[in-house]
Amino acid sequence: MIKTLLGLSLKGGDKCRLSIIDYHRITPEKDQYVDSVTQAELDWQCSILKEFFNVLPLEQAVDLLQKGQLPTRSAVITFDDGYANNCALALPVLEKWDLPATFFIASGFLDGGIMWNDAIIEAFRRTDYESLEISAPDSFPEDLIGFYDLSTQKKRVETANKFRLAVKYLDLSRREDVVAALVEIAGVKLPKDIMLTSEQVKEIYVSGMAIGGHTQSHPILTTISVEKAKQQIMDDKEKLQQIIGADINHFAYPNGIPRKDFLPVHTDILQELGYKAAVTTKSGVSSPQTDLYQLPRFSPWDKTTFRYLYRMFMNGLGVYG
Numbered sequence: 001m002i003k004t005l006l007g008l009s010l011k012g013g014d015k016c017r018l019s020i021i022d023y024h025r026i027t028p029e030k031d032q033y034v035d036s037v038t039q040a041e042l043d044w045q046c047s048i049l050k051e052f053f054n055v056l057p058l059e060q061a062v063d064l065l066q067k068g069q070l071p072t073r074s075a076v077i078t079f080d081d082g083y084a085n086n087c088a089l090a091l092p093v094l095e096k097w098d099l100p101a102t103f104f105i106a107s108g109f110l111d112g113g114i115m116w117n118d119a120i121i122e123a124f125r126r127t128d129y130e131s132l133e134i135s136a137p138d139s140f141p142e143d144l145i146g147f148y149d150l151s152t153q154k155k156r157v158e159t160a161n162k163f164r165l166a167v168k169y170l171d172l173s174r175r176e177d178v179v180a181a182l183v184e185i186a187g188v189k190l191p192k193d194i195m196l197t198s199e200q201v202k203e204i205y206v207s208g209m210a211i212g213g214h215t216q217s218h219p220i221l222t223t224i225s226v227e228k229a230k231q232q233i234m235d236d237k238e239k240l241q242q243i244i245g246a247d248i249n250h251f252a253y254p255n256g257i258p259r260k261d262f263l264p265v266h267t268d269i270l271q272e273l274g275y276k277a278a279v280t281t282k283s284g285v286s287s288p289q290t291d292l293y294q295l296p297r298f299s300p301w302d303k304t305t306f307r308y309l310y311r312m313f314m315n316g317l318g319v320y321g
């Protein structure tokens with residue numbers, strides 16, 4: 001009965017619809033600093049996906065989508081960025097439920113690196129200071145200059161969010177400079193185990209999962225030159241191919257909002273480099289008419305099975321797209 005209803009929205013065959021689910025980091029407990037999914041939540045969501053959906057590897061799903069031959073209630077699972085917890089916490093859950101997934105990896109952070117947003121979070125999480133004075137106008141954007149009370153976790157989280165928003169769209173080197181200055185002022189040593197190691201990428205691949213590209217250092221492509229964007233995409237693809245010893249054919253745009261975070265020129269680069277399809281962060285489902293280089297993704301955030309299924313159903317109707 002539930003499957004029949006879901007099938008009305010997430011159709012198969014020539015009217016087929018494909019739901020692509022996106023995850024980032026998976027944490028052991030709820031993390032106040034980030035909108036993470038806990039391992040227990042992932043386990044519960046995988047149980048729903050296993051029972052009510054046909055979860056396919058991305059490559060197979062894209063192929064069947066193009067041919068108009070997807071089964072009803074088709075879904076794909078993806079993870080972005082390359083967090084170490086994807087191997088430690090997500091992989092065992094996927095294996096438990098025997099579900100395939102694709103992991104899009106920003107390869108420049110492998111083996112001890114950290115993404116700018118996590119560096120900001122860890123600076124505020126780990127600093128021993130109860131307050132910070134940001135005063136050097138040459139290092140920081142003007143809107144971050146000021147005094148920050150860090151005496152409670154709530155205040156630390158709010159300040160970290162403010163910093164993340166303020167530096168998100170700065171150009172790559174400016175963003176790095178600002179983050180480095182913050183880490184220095186906060187007097188913290190950044191952890192080296194947040195992102196995957198090359199060996200773990202290989203382990204994920206060998207376990208039967210797919211690996212996809214996500215640029216080398218996760219710039220928002222529209223904030224850098226086309227030449228730099230191409231280099232970022234190419235270097236990442238080559239490094240990942242070297243690690244797994246196979247072609248990398250699928251890509252996820254950093255931040256992923258169409259026309260804001262990437263443009264047709266970036267899609268052209270993907271095609272030129274041999275990528276076969278790419279996913280965005282725009283909500284919705286794909287149909288056989290969807291541009292293969294702009295496949296939307298969606299993740300229900302609900303805590304009950306009914307709400308989860310209802311939101312997948314509504315997303316299939318294009319309500320959130």
Ligand SMILES: [Zn+2]
Pocket residue numbers: 080081214218253254255
């Ligand atoms: Zn990302």
